[in-house]
Amino acid sequence: MPERGKTKFVDGLVTLRATQLHQREKRYSAKPEVDEELEAKRAEARKGTPRKAMNIGRTVMPTQNDIVCYTCQFQFVMRGRAEVTQCPKCGARLSLKDEKITGGFSDELVTAGKVVLTKSAILDGGSITANHIVLEGTAKSGVLKAYRSLELVQGAVIPEAMIDTRDLRIGPGASHDFHSPMKLGDVDVAGELKADIEASGHVTVRATGHLLGRIKTAHLAVEEGAGLNAYVEARAPTRPEEETDSAAEPDVPDDTDPPNEDAPDNEAEKT
Numbered sequence: 001m002p003e004r005g006k007t008k009f010v011d012g013l014v015t016l017r018a019t020q021l022h023q024r025e026k027r028y029s030a031k032p033e034v035d036e037e038l039e040a041k042r043a044e045a046r047k048g049t050p051r052k053a054m055n056i057g058r059t060v061m062p063t064q065n066d067i068v069c070y071t072c073q074f075q076f077v078m079r080g081r082a083e084v085t086q087c088p089k090c091g092a093r094l095s096l097k098d099e100k101i102t103g104g105f106s107d108e109l110v111t112a113g114k115v116v117l118t119k120s121a122i123l124d125g126g127s128i129t130a131n132h133i134v135l136e137g138t139a140k141s142g143v144l145k146a147y148r149s150l151e152l153v154q155g156a157v158i159p160e161a162m163i164d165t166r167d168l169r170i171g172p173g174a175s176h177d178f179h180s181p182m183k184l185g186d187v188d189v190a191g192e193l194k195a196d197i198e199a200s201g202h203v204t205v206r207a208t209g210h211l212l213g214r215i216k217t218a219h220l221a222v223e224e225g226a227g228l229n230a231y232v233e234a235r236a237p238t239r240p241e242e243e244t245d246s247a248a249e250p251d252v253p254d255d256t257d258p259p260n261e262d263a264p265d266n267e268a269e270k271t
C-alpha cells in the first residue's frame with residue numbers, strides 16, 4: 001500500500017508560527033507584562049491619536065473617551081474629562097467613575113468607566129456593568145457585563161457562561177478554555193486561550209500568547225513567537241460602510257483552497 005508522505009493540503013488543525021506582524025502591533029511585544037499601559041497603547045493605536053501621559057492606577061478618570069451608554073447602548077465619543085456625562089441619545093446621566101473591588105461583592109455597580117476586580121475580589125451574586133472590566137480575582141456568580149472590554153488577568157476565575165463583553169483580552173500567563181461558540185469584537189491573546197471565536201474586529205495573538213480552537217475573523221495578527229493551533233477562517237472584510245467602491249478590493253483567493261496543485265506521492269512510488 002502506497003504511503004502518502006507529504007500532503008500540501010491541510011484542512012483541519014493548522015499549526016503556524018507566523019513571522020510577520022504589522023508594525024504597529026510589534027511595538028507592544030516589547031513589554032507584554034505591563035497590562036494597563038499596553039491596553040492604553042492599544043486604544044491609542046486604534047484611534048490614531050498621539051500618546052498622552054496617563055497615570056493609570058491613580059486616576060479615577062476613564063482612560064478612554066469612547067463611551068457606550070449602559071442604558072441604551074448608544075456609542076459616542078466624549079470630549080474632555082468628567083466623572084459623569086449624559087448620553088446624547090437617551091439623555092441618561094452616566095457615571096464615568098473607575099472603580100476597584102477588593103473583596104466580596106454582591107451589590108450592583110454600574111459605570112461607563114472601568115472596574116478592576118483585584119485578586120482578592122469575589123463577585124458572588126452581584127452585578128457589575130462597566131465599559132471596561134479587568135478581572136484579576138474570582139467571578140463566582142452574578143453578572144459581569146462589559147460593554148467594551150473584558151480583560152482576564154492571570155489568576156482570574158470566571159465561568160464561561162459569565163463572559164459578556166465586546167472585546168476580550170487574555171493577559172499573559174492566563175489560561176482559559178471555553179467551549180461554546182463566542183461572538184466578539186476584538187480579541188487579544190497574550191496568554192493561552194482555547195475557544196471557538198467569531199470576531200468582528202481584530203484577533204491578535206501576542207508573542208507570549210497561544211490561541212487554540214477555531215477562529216473566524218477578517219483581521220488576524222500573530223506576533224513572532226506566538227502559538228496558533230487553530231482552524232482559521234480569515235478573509236478580507238466586505239466594508240459596506242467605509243468604502244462604497246468595493247471594486248477597489250479585489251477578490252483574493254483563499255490560500256487554503258482544495259489541493260488542485262497536486263501533491264505527488266513521490267515517496268510512495270519508490271521501488
Ligand SMILES: [Zn+2]
Pocket residue numbers: 069070071072073074087088089090091092
Ligand atoms: Zn443612552
